[in-house]
Amino acid sequence: xxxxxxxxxxxxxxxxxxxxxxxxxxxxxxxxxxxxxxxxxxxxxxxxxxxxxxxxxxxxxxxxxxxxxxxxxxxxxxxxxxxxxxxxxxxxxxxxxxxxxxxxxxxxxxxxxxxxxxxxxxxxxxxxxxxxxxxxxxxxxxxxxxxxxxxxxxxxxxxxxxxxxxxxxxxxxxxxxxxxxxxxxxxxxxxxxxxxxxxxxxxxxxxxxxxxxxxxxxxxxxxxxxxxxxxxxxxxxxxxxxxxxxxxxxxxxxxxxxxxxxxxxxxxxxxxxxxxxxxxxxxxxxxxxxxxxxxxxxxxxxxxxxxxxxxxxxxxxxxxxxxxxxxxxxxxxxxxxxxxxxxxxxxxxxxxxxxxxxxxxxxxxxxxxxxxxxxxxxxxxxxxxxxxxxxxxxxxxxxxxxxxxxxxxxxxxxxxxxxxxxxxxxxxxxxxxxxxxxxxxxxxxxxxxxxxxxxxxxxxxxxxxxxxxxxxxxxxxxxxxxxxxxxxxxxxxxxxxxxxxxxxxxxxxxxxxxxxxxxxxxxxxxxxxxxxxxxxxxxxxxxxxxxxxxxxxxxxxxxxxxxxxxxxxxxxxxxxxxxxxxxxxxxxxxxxxxxxxxxxxxxxxxxxxxxxxxxxxxxxxxxxxxxxxxxxxxxxxxxxxxxxxxxxxxxxx
Numbered sequence: 001x002x003x004x005x006x007x008x009x010x011x012x013x014x015x016x017x018x019x020x021x022x023x024x025x026x027x028x029x030x031x032x033x034x035x036x037x038x039x040x041x042x043x044x045x046x047x048x049x050x051x052x053x054x055x056x057x058x059x060x061x062x063x064x065x066x067x068x069x070x071x072x073x074x075x076x077x078x079x080x081x082x083x084x085x086x087x088x089x090x091x092x093x094x095x096x097x098x099x100x101x102x103x104x105x106x107x108x109x110x111x112x113x114x115x116x117x118x119x120x121x122x123x124x125x126x127x128x129x130x131x132x133x134x135x136x137x138x139x140x141x142x143x144x145x146x147x148x149x150x151x152x153x154x155x156x157x158x159x160x161x162x163x164x165x166x167x168x169x170x171x172x173x174x175x176x177x178x179x180x181x182x183x184x185x186x187x188x189x190x191x192x193x194x195x196x197x198x199x200x201x202x203x204x205x206x207x208x209x210x211x212x213x214x215x216x217x218x219x220x221x222x223x224x225x226x227x228x229x230x231x232x233x234x235x236x237x238x239x240x241x242x243x244x245x246x247x248x249x250x251x252x253x254x255x256x257x258x259x260x261x262x263x264x265x266x267x268x269x270x271x272x273x274x275x276x277x278x279x280x281x282x283x284x285x286x287x288x289x290x291x292x293x294x295x296x297x298x299x300x301x302x303x304x305x306x307x308x309x310x311x312x313x314x315x316x317x318x319x320x321x322x323x324x325x326x327x328x329x330x331x332x333x334x335x336x337x338x339x340x341x342x343x344x345x346x347x348x349x350x351x352x353x354x355x356x357x358x359x360x361x362x363x364x365x366x367x368x369x370x371x372x373x374x375x376x377x378x379x380x381x382x383x384x385x386x387x388x389x390x391x392x393x394x395x396x397x398x399x400x401x402x403x404x405x406x407x408x409x410x411x412x413x414x415x416x417x418x419x420x421x422x423x424x425x426x427x428x429x430x431x432x433x434x435x436x437x438x439x440x441x442x443x444x445x446x447x448x449x450x451x452x453x454x455x456x457x458x459x460x461x462x463x464x465x466x467x468x469x470x471x472x473x474x475x476x477x478x479x480x481x482x483x484x485x486x487x488x489x490x491x492x493x494x495x496x497x498x499x500x501x502x503x504x505x506x507x508x509x510x511x512x513x514x515x516x517x518x519x520x521x522x523x524x525x526x527x528x529x530x531x532x533x534x535x536x537x538x539x540x541x542x543x544x545x546x547x548x549x550x551x552x553x554x555x556x557x558x559x560x561x562x563x564x565x566x567x568x569x570x571x572x573x574x575x576x577x578x579x580x581x582x583x584x585x586x587x588x589x590x591x592x593x594x595x596x597x598x599x600x601x602x603x604x605x606x607x608x609x610x611x612x613x614x615x616x617x618x619x620x621x622x623x624x625x626x627x628x629x630x631x632x633x634x635x636x637x638x639x640x641x642x643x644x645x646x647x648x649x650x651x652x653x
Contacts, residue, residue, distance in 0.1 A: 006082030014090030041066030127449030149247035310564030379653030409561035436583020
């Protein structure tokens with residue numbers, strides 16, 4: 001009887017990683033498969049390692065000479081007996097439930113020809129070090145269809161395919177190093193459906209000997225242009241240029257134009273976009289301000305904004321704790337409002353340099369000015385947070401300076417951030433402050449993954465944030481349950497999820513209101529806006545009034561440190577109902593002082609929020625007990641004196 005799945009793996013000098021890759025396939029929860037392993041003329045111990053496995057599902061094929069990946073894959077395809085073909089590379093790791101979930105999906109969705117999954121990138125030591133941007137950009141079938149003609153967004157070793165579809169095309173020998181992308185485009189042009197499970201089910205290893213690294217050595221842009229050209233010529237030669245192939249042609253033309261024009265046009269565009277008048281005006285203003293200050297500062301802060309936001313409120317509290325009028329705060333970004341500007345100036349001296357950051361000449365000038373100030377060897381502490389300029393200045397400044405950075409939330413798997421910016425200067429950081437233990441654990445992992453000396457972990461300091469203690473307010477006894485969101489609008493806050501929760505509950509005609517404080521309008525889908533009461537950007541006094549009336553605080557973030565809004569809400573007896581990300585589970589115990597929502601797809605998260613909010617709307621006595629527990633926890637934990645003392649000691653020169 002034929003197996004349900006045929007797994008094809010080609011191995012060429014893969015002795016270093018192949019054992020773990022084979023083990024990950026044999027450990028799959030779905031077991032009805034044959035495992036075709038092709039040793040493609042390896043000269044290392046790959047064959048020896050493969051033959052050590054005695055599993056009857058393995059079919060070992062030995063190429064006496066190296067045929068190359070494409071020929072080996074097509075050979076494996078010709079030998080495969082399964083209804084579905086699964087790919088695997090000799091250095092990657094499939095998670096145990098991968099086949100089970102892919103088979104279930106393909107059995108149910110008969111029109112899907114290729115089913116990928118998401119992947120996470122690991123290094124040679126097996127540490128997760130990144131996500132693949134294109135993988136995240138194209139998760140749905142429509143997103144794949146739109147992005148694929150421009151950029152490959154399907155991880156080859158993640159796919160499971162219908163054998164009948166694959167055999168109609170095979171891998172093209174004319175598309176070396178991009179044979180998989182060519183196959184996806186060919187299938188797409190013929191109207192076949194390509195889908196993706198929005199779940200990480202494979203660890204994709206990148207190392208110095210991997211195909212990905214070697215293929216990209218001569219430049220990714222040129223490689224992509226050559227691939228698209230070869231693909232189109234092949235389709236034209238076969239007289240099968242059709243449908244989505246026109247999108248490939250269009251993207252190829254844009255790529256070529258970009259490659260030719262970009263070196264000339266980009267600097268010109270940058271010049272045209274540069275607000276020279278504003279830059280020079282700020283330059284002279286900053287120069288005069290620094291001169292008038294007579295370089296007496298013994299503390300310098302580099303913060304991006306003084307606008308409404310939890311991070312900015314923490315920065316204001318740090319300045320208040322230290323209360324050093326001989327300090328300077330460089331503001332490197334454009335603040336959306338002046339929420340904390342007055343507070344910053346009350347306890348320090350604000351110097352805005354956001355326009356100077358636009359040109360390297362003025363950034364270097366400012367670094368030189370700071371260096372001149374520090375050249376007298378007087379004690380100086382420089383603290384930075386969420387500003388690339390802080391890390392950019394460090395290599396050029398004297399070694400007697402004490403550098404400290406603050407990390408509100410760890411973001412290295414999602415986008416560039418302070419963790420990656422700081423890599424070249426880790427040895428110059430006297431201390432790194434984190435606000436939750438989860439971030440501390442992330443740094444430990446991050447350092448080990450990059451073989452950074454463990455001694456630098458000891459420089460990481462845990463200083464939790466605080467809120468002012470206050471009595472538990474008496475909540476309104478009317479029938480309406482008030483759910484509150486406080487914060488800015490941004491992608492990671494996942495406001496569409498919260499708005500959909502509000503919409504679903506409104507359709508049920510329950511006495512529940514959803515209030516939003518902050519600049520969130522553009523992040524709320526139009527179809528859900530009718531269920532949302534928007535207060536806009538308001539001052540802290542008005543936010544406190546909302547806390548007094550609110551019963552629950554809702555947070556759906558994909559990542560967080562430990563948000564100030566949770567601390568503020570808990571101090572006023574507002575029960576947090578939140579995704580359990582970042583440092584939130586360090587403080588929120590499910591159904592003891594808050595509600596934790598498990599991660600999943602968006603619909604799963606919405607369903608959990610709806611279920612919990614409706615339950616506590618019907619069980620107000622339990623909600624009142626949670627509110628009391630929430631307030632008591634805040635009084636015990638969010639200690640102002642400890643916060644002030646910690647920063648005073650840390651930031652003294």
